[in-house]
Amino acid sequence: MKSKKPSGPGKGKQKYTPKPQEVRLNKYIADAGVCSRREADVLIADGKVKVNGKVVTEMGFKVHRSDKVEYEGRALKAEKLQYVLLNKPNDFITTVSDPHGRNTVMNLVKNACDERIYPVGRLDRNTTGLLLFTNDGELAKRLTHPSYQIKKIYQVTLDKPITNQDFDAILSGVELEDGMATPDEMAVITDDKTVLGIEIHIGRNRIVRRIFEHFGYRVEKLDRVMFGTLTKKNLPRGKFRHLSPKEINQLKHLSGGRRK
Template identity: 65%
Template sequence: MTDRKTRTPEYNLSKYEAKKETKSPSTKQTIRLNRYISNAGICSRRDADVLIESGEIKVNGKVVTELGYQVNPNDTVKYGNRVLNKEKMVYLLLNKPKDFITTTEDPDERKTVMDLVKSACEQRIYPVGRLDRNTTGLLLLTNDGELAEKMAHPSNNVKKVYQVELDKPITKADYQKIIDGVELEDGKVTIDDLAIVSSDGTTLGLEIHLGRNRIVRRLFEHLGYEVIKLDRVVYAGLTKKDLPRGKWRFLNEKEVITLKYLI
């Protein structure tokens, strides 16, 4: 009798644990539909609820309006004609230091921006656009391929503001040339704004939306100046406020929504 009482709880416990082991994985793999949509970078969870209730979301070809609906790993979720990615979208802003190249890897084993963000997240993120090795300042990294493509496309006119330090004061004539537009070998360079920010005329603030390779450096070199320092201080409305050189931070939800709205 004693043996039976001792064995019975052990037997029941093992059955209970067996049930947990078979049930647990499927539970962990499902995700609420509004979170799935938010992870895909479409909108916030609250706005995702609105999309669901209004019949904008399909799961496996069928409209789903249930707010608590659970999505399985093999389900196909669509918003309009767009298939949503279940991976959480990551948006990271880096204040790039000098001597780091903007690439995911380098065969010459030079330092890359990926070295600075390697512990930031589990997702594989990529730089949006490029900053050359000697240029410092704001760089966006993300796994949102659609956003990255839009930001890189010239037609979307993504605003960038640079602080430029020259080897000598800029002349009035050259200042006016830049305002009017300078013809380079790959076409005319038109800027959005230009201002002298130092009393000696060697430091300028330049706003531009063109994304051509080394465009700011080539602009001043064409006019006979050497760019001593080049720092991107604003990128698509994002600033370096409270972000020291070499550090990074995640964009908040408002910044992500604003970024997508701008382009």
């Protein structure tokens, strides 16, 4: 009987090579920050997307992360998704760049990650508080779409005490030039009735300021203290932090429910 020589570790065995991770093409496009998955499906159906040089119109088509995906001639890169929360200070504008050289919120998060992130919605130059940044195009679209009614809470400082009559009128709804604006809740915070908290899901431009200006009040300070499920707890003014996995899941769950 012939004796067998002991083999070394792994000798005689075929080396295992894991298959590259496959993802749906619409997710790849969304991860690249182009648009939401639903919008990506439209781009694919319209023949605007190429994979390795060939137009793909098949729904549910899967690609490897190493594949070359192009949209309108531009190569896309599915980046690691980032979620960064900033406590915006005063005198910063919510734009990616400014031709007049003014301070933008991008200056405050430029060291947050290597990926290119964008603000979700906007805050006025003189409005402070919570502002989310991400390269997750699908989530950003949901968080800003009015039909998902994402809750936002502001602390408002007025130039004079609010009257009981105006308080009730605001809660009942205000007819502005671009439609009705009805807060979800409102409360007086200080004894002098100049500081209030207002909860609203409407995302129209300068909506909180315009509500109070409609009744003759000037908003001296406006601070967003809650956005969706996110709060300013342990986040100093002008600083940012990355969301935890739990916070990300909460936001996705919040924006993934039935549209209203």
